[in-house]
Amino acid sequence: MTLTPHDTELAYTPIPVEHRQEFFDQGFLLLRNVLTDDHRRALEAAMDRVYAEEIAAGRGSRDGTVHLLGFLTRDELFGELLTHGPVFRYMWGLAGWNIYTHHNHLDVTPPALEPEKPYWGWHQDGYRQNSDPETMDPNLPRPMFSLKVGYVISDLSETGRGATKVIPGGHLENSLARPDDTSVHNPDPEGTLEITANPGDCFIFDRRLWHSRSTNMSTVTRKMLFVGYTYRWIRNLDDMPIDKTSDWWANRSPVQRQLLGESTHTANHWGVNWDGFVDEDIPLRKELRERGLLDRSVPWLR
Numbered sequence: 164m165t166l167t168p169h170d171t172e173l174a175y176t177p178i179p180v181e182h183r184q185e186f187f188d189q190g191f192l193l194l195r196n197v198l199t200d201d202h203r204r205a206l207e208a209a210m211d212r213v214y215a216e217e218i219a220a221g222r223g224s225r226d227g228t229v230h231l232l233g234f235l236t237r238d239e240l241f242g243e244l245l246t247h248g249p250v251f252r253y254m255w256g257l258a259g260w261n262i263y264t265h266h267n268h269l270d271v272t273p274p275a276l277e278p279e280k281p282y283w284g285w286h287q288d289g290y291r292q293n294s295d296p297e298t299m300d301p302n303l304p305r306p307m308f309s310l311k312v313g314y315v316i317s318d319l320s321e322t323g324r325g326a327t328k329v330i331p332g333g334h335l336e337n338s339l340a341r342p343d344d345t346s347v348h349n350p351d352p353e354g355t356l357e358i359t360a361n362p363g364d365c366f367i368f369d370r371r372l373w374h375s376r377s378t379n380m381s382t383v384t385r386k387m388l389f390v391g392y393t394y395r396w397i398r399n400l401d402d403m404p405i406d407k408t409s410d411w412w413a414n415r416s417p418v419q420r421q422l423l424g425e426s427t428h429t430a431n432h433w434g435v436n437w438d439g440f441v442d443e444d445i446p447l448r449k450e451l452r453e454r455g456l457l458d459r460s461v462p463w464l465r
């Protein structure tokens with residue numbers, strides 16, 4: 164699968180301001196048909212291959228679930244996904260040019276073998292990002308810091324297929340009431356939405372959005388690819404070693420290499436050269452600047 168000129172154009176087309184507002188208000192966006200049928204099928208074939216490799220290596224769980232962190236290096240198509248036109252425009256549009264992927268996962272969730280034990284899966288992403296930078300004012304929303312795209316590869320058009328559940332608009336609340344007893348089954352919080360979607364759709368979410376996995380009670384295996392993007396001055400979460408002698412690395416564009424963590428020196432992760440001035444050669448910044456897409460009125464696009 165090669166990146167067509169059309170994809171590149173789209174990758175560098177600003178997002179509609181209404182979508183940006185919806186993302187700010189709701190904490191997520193559902194984008195329809197971001198993958199063509201052929202592209203989705205090819206991604207699914209790559210996932211099936213990687214799934215088989217993981218199972219063969221004994222890295223599946225008892226029910227056949229695979230949750231593989233740092234999966235991007237496992238296929239050419241996964242590397243290309245980093246700058247996939249219809250979605251990548253949302254990444255720089257919502258987070259800016261100084262970004263990379265700190266975290267990405269491939270998820271295959273077969274139908275549950277038996278009813279799951281009760282669990283409380285509601286969380287914001289980011290672990291200590293929900294504590295360390297906190298102020299003493301519980302009403303001051305936390306910073307976003309990262310966002311994630313979830314590509315829907317299998318058919319999630321009906322509920323009960325293990326889709327992600329979210330609380331639209333809840334991302335600006337720093338806490339979510341927790342039931343007293345989480346060892347028993349509890350109803351989902353008020354306002355819960357299960358993100359049903361068609362194969363080829365994706366959803367983009369702010370890491371502060373309260374969300375939970377759900378149990379796959381259907382007969383359809385759930386397949387998802389998640390790619391998280393964050394600031395280059397935040398450390399990587401996944402251990403994703405990259406063989407710099409591989410064809411996979413050779414095939415990556417300068418922007419993709421930035422997104423995979425490449426930088427010219429340590430201070431460069433902070434967006435600058437050693438003189439403290441912005442580095443105009445950081446690949447994504449350069450790409451946006453040359454296309455006239457930097458925007459002084461949007462802080463992350465300055």
Ligand SMILES: O=C(O)CCC(=O)C(=O)O
Binds near residue numbers: 288326389
């Ligand atoms: O698998 C899911 O539906 C949710 C996964 C999740 O919590 C995440 O991707 O941050």
Ligand SMILES: [Fe+2]
Binds near residue numbers: 286287288374
């Ligand atoms: Fe999460």
